[in-house]
Amino acid sequence: MEILRVDNLSKSFGGLKAINNVSFGLRKGAIKAVIGPNGAGKTTLFNLISGFLRPDSGSILFKEQEIRDYDAHRIARLGISRTFQHIRLFPGMTVIENVMMGRHRFGRTGFLGSMLNLPRKKREERETRDGAMEALRFVGIEELAHRDALELSYGQQRLVELARALALEPEILLLDEPAAGLNMRETAEMGQLIQRIRDRGITVLIVEHDMSLIMKISEEIVVLSYGEKIAEDVPLAIQKNEEVIRIYLGEEDAQDH
Amino acid sequence: MRKYLGIAFLLMGIVAIQLVASFTDSVYYLTQLTMAGYYTMAVLGLALLMGYAGQISLGHAGFFAIGGYSSAVLTTYNLLPYRDGLFYRLLEALQLLQKREDLYGDTIVNLHPVVAMVVALLLSALIAYVIGIPVLKLKGHYLAMATLGFGIIVYRVVLGTALFGEADGISDVPPFRFYGDLGISGDMDLRVENYYIAWISVLLIMVLFINLLDSRVGRALRAIHGAEDASRAVGIDTGDYKLKTFVLSAVVAALAGVGLTHFNGGIGPSEASVMKSVRYVAIVAAGGMASLWGTMVMSTFLNFMSLRGYFGSYDDALFGGILILIMLFAPEGILSISFRRAWKRLIPRTERVRDGDTEGR
Numbered sequence: 001m002e003i004l005r006v007d008n009l010s011k012s013f014g015g016l017k018a019i020n021n022v023s024f025g026l027r028k029g030a031i032k033a034v035i036g037p038n039g040a041g042k043t044t045l046f047n048l049i050s051g052f053l054r055p056d057s058g059s060i061l062f063k064e065q066e067i068r069d070y071d072a073h074r075i076a077r078l079g080i081s082r083t084f085q086h087i088r089l090f091p092g093m094t095v096i097e098n099v100m101m102g103r104h105r106f107g108r109t110g111f112l113g114s115m116l117n118l119p120r121k122k123r124e125e126r127e128t129r130d131g132a133m134e135a136l137r138f139v140g141i142e143e144l145a146h147r148d149a150l151e152l153s154y155g156q157q158r159l160v161e162l163a164r165a166l167a168l169e170p171e172i173l174l175l176d177e178p179a180a181g182l183n184m185r186e187t188a189e190m191g192q193l194i195q196r197i198r199d200r201g202i203t204v205l206i207v208e209h210d211m212s213l214i215m216k217i218s219e220e221i222v223v224l225s226y227g228e229k230i231a232e233d234v235p236l237a238i239q240k241n242e243e244v245i246r247i248y249l250g251e252e253d254a255q256d257h
Numbered sequence: 258m259r260k261y262l263g264i265a266f267l268l269m270g271i272v273a274i275q276l277v278a279s280f281t282d283s284v285y286y287l288t289q290l291t292m293a294g295y296y297t298m299a300v301l302g303l304a305l306l307m308g309y310a311g312q313i314s315l316g317h318a319g320f321f322a323i324g325g326y327s328s329a330v331l332t333t334y335n336l337l338p339y340r341d342g343l344f345y346r347l348l349e350a351l352q353l354l355q356k357r358e359d360l361y362g363d364t365i366v367n368l369h370p371v372v373a374m375v376v377a378l379l380l381s382a383l384i385a386y387v388i389g390i391p392v393l394k395l396k397g398h399y400l401a402m403a404t405l406g407f408g409i410i411v412y413r414v415v416l417g418t419a420l421f422g423e424a425d426g427i428s429d430v431p432p433f434r435f436y437g438d439l440g441i442s443g444d445m446d447l448r449v450e451n452y453y454i455a456w457i458s459v460l461l462i463m464v465l466f467i468n469l470l471d472s473r474v475g476r477a478l479r480a481i482h483g484a485e486d487a488s489r490a491v492g493i494d495t496g497d498y499k500l501k502t503f504v505l506s507a508v509v510a511a512l513a514g515v516g517l518t519h520f521n522g523g524i525g526p527s528e529a530s531v532m533k534s535v536r537y538v539a540i541v542a543a544g545g546m547a548s549l550w551g552t553m554v555m556s557t558f559l560n561f562m563s564l565r566g567y568f569g570s571y572d573d574a575l576f577g578g579i580l581i582l583i584m585l586f587a588p589e590g591i592l593s594i595s596f597r598r599a600w601k602r603l604i605p606r607t608e609r610v611r612d613g614d615t616e617g618r
Contacts, residue, residue, distance in 0.1 A: 076492035114472035
């Protein structure tokens, strides 16, 4: 069953077609990767799906519901959670507070209820804290709960952001370069973590540059180049796809890393 | 319970000041402290908006004035000529009218202050809501300019409308009585009572705000302030939170306006002036931007000094000066001040120019 369906999606910035007529489906419970050279439109695609950008045309169906015109917060509330390429934690908050923000959509207490300390507030606070703690435990950093989030190492901050995205109890998790800036050991652990997330029944769509990680964990891969989809297949087939090889060899000449 | 420790100290402070004033035969100080209390309420509302929701308003005196003027008009406008009208009889039947004699012994009938207050608060909420929807889409300087524009409009409307008494304002506003003679009024015999009414109101607002900040809503506000994209990604409707905070702070400012108007027995256009709005912003900034306690202390001190006339004719200039200094040295509020950084900001300016020169050559 497809939990997400993207059809003929297009988005231009000025004259540049960042995403051009891209279609693909996301099978429930799968790990799917989006790869492509720099500037291929991967992050734009993520921003379109998560509501941070509005598409020019095309459709985005989440469980057969059209969500292309929904604002980011509404999409998050539906159960599509994301992380950012450049980590975005809330400054001045502890780790647990950051992750508690991920539980926002489960709360009902508003301005009045908060000001008057209605009984529901106390109950919800406890539930929020418990849920956040569980997410921290899942990613394995519960001992950091009361540290200032921005004081942590880069790798730990990535885990905090991931815990926050998981605290939302999403059906789909969008990961934008989760291994960027991580060392090899941390990358391997991140790969295992993503697989454990999938094992919980959460569908994962991932943008990543680390090819060995992608080939190891993803079940299907979409390849973008200059905003267009040029291939979609299982990892082994992608590795043998001539056009993909050509694009990546070309990029490696240019980047040489 | 620890978060209410400050409230307990505040209560003790309120009582202590009154006792000292009463035993040293200087209760006249309480008059300015009462007025400072009402201004502090308005400033606290603004602190919530600026420090926590991260939105500036340079038109908050406008909301203060909307509250004060609505209340003043509704409690002074003589409804007696309409006594045969259906609306009048309805209000009379519901006991929402108040009969009294004016200075010349003529009977006047007007709305009960409680009703007037409710109308004033609803009106300010409505105006804040309608203005907030378009204006809060703006950020930074643009939001400041737009709210400034709103403040100027309120000021000019007040100044140019006969109903609002034009440059004279509205006087003879009746007391706001709670029980018997006890209530908000400028009556000399009720000076101590009025001091307590004002400051218990401030205390209650503090309790409500502390509760608000220590909650799901308060966390969401801090999140929006800290990282707006990330807060949207966790499902926070940032526009909705900003709007609700704006409305809440406007209503608190209006409530302060209602209180001060009944205490002073009137209101004039200076309450709506842009300089008042600038003053509120300056106090919030001086109080530490995101600190309710800092704002409260700073507001009490500065308003009291100003009302006692210590700043003389430099009153407005002083608040303008405070604002400039804070924007220069501690744009995040005075509590964030680091003298090293402040010093750096002053000194390396010249060095930077020199660096630029050498690079140029």
